[in-house]
Amino acid sequence: MDRLVYTAMSGAKHTLEQQATASNNLANATTTGFRAQLNTFRAAPVVGDGLPTRTFVVDSTAGNDFSQGPIQDTGRALDVAIQGRGWIAVQTADGGEAYTRNGSFKINENGILQTQSGQTVLGDGGPITIPPDATVAIAADGTVSAIPTNGIPNAVNVLGRIKLVNPDEKNMKRGDDGLFRTITGAAQPDANVRLASGALEGSNVNVVEAMVNMINLSRQFEMNMKMIQTAESDATKATSILSLS
Structure with a gap:
């Protein structure tokens, strides 16, 4: 019994x-x-x-x-969606590195590119700083450029490249904050990861x-x-x- x-x-x-x-x-x-x-x-x-x-x-x-969610156009310059496999590297509150598929960005009061929840978006050389009075454009390979609204027209300044990674999904673990981390150290940048500008990926x-x-x-x-x-x-x-x- x-x-x-x-x-x-x-x-x-x-x-x-x-x-x-x-x-x-x-x-x-x-x-x-x-x-x-x-x-x-x-x-x-x-x-x-x-x-x-x-x-x-x-x-x-x-x-x-890890299947792809639906991609919806937003028309917002600071919105990006990953096409296919890949992740966006962000800096956590403890200074570590984590990964997300949420490409809705903002610029904080110090001009640092961040996610809407406040994590700093990492570039290949560290955080990406956006100058004031500039229009931001994000290319498919993650390159962030700024076009000044004042001064020389059509002057494009490359500010950095978003760190895009594609680690083995079996090596990834979800944290309590909703971000993913790799079990065996930080992932290396992957040039094959592509972004769609002016769009966001929905939940799967x-x-x-x-x-x-x-x-x-x-x-x-x-x-x-x-x-x-x-x-x-x-x-x-x-x-x-x-x-x-």
């Missing part, structure tokens, strides 16, 4: 955890460049004396969905699929709870029969 309780109890617990992942994916269905998180269930035996037949249900992270979360997954998880949780109730009812009846005998 306790085998059933072990399986149902652990199944209900990890179903709730997987429900949280599905809810997070659904909440980021409109987040620029978001990558859906994938989870799966697996069986794990209980280790200990007298417990070889007991099994836990464990929710394990299978990985992330399938809203309908996420909703269906949440409904299925809810039903699995109810099924596990019914199994626990059945085990309790059977135990009560067995105790009653033994007391009568």
Whole structure:
């Protein structure tokens, strides 16, 4: 009887955890460049004396969905979308390096090119500084140029090149801040990564699929709870029969 309780109890617990992942994916269905998180269930035996037949249900992270999201034109000069594989390198708050697909940029009060959430966009030689009174243009290879609004017309100043990388996806891990990092050191620039200027990549979360997954998880949780109730009812009846005998 306790085998059933072990399986149902652990199944209900990890179903709730997987429900949280599905809810997070659904909440980021409109987040620029978001990558859906994938989870799966697996069986794990209980280790200990007298417990070889007991099994836990464990929710394990299978990985992330790195498929391309839809690209939408915005017409904004500081918006870029990665075409195909690749990542944009940014500087984290602790001075480290992380990677994102969110190409919605801004210029802070010091003229530094940043993401909308405040991470500094890294260039091949460090942060990219934008001069005042200039129109910014970002080329397909990540080259950032400035055209002054005053002075000599058509004078283009190259400010730097955005660090674009393409590490092995198996070597990437999602952080709590939503940014990805490589497990084995910083990634090297890749000249084959291309950008689409004036566009943004949407989330690759399938809203309908996420909703269906949440409904299925809810039903699995109810099924596990019914199994626990059945085990309790059977135990009560067995105790009653033994007391009568």
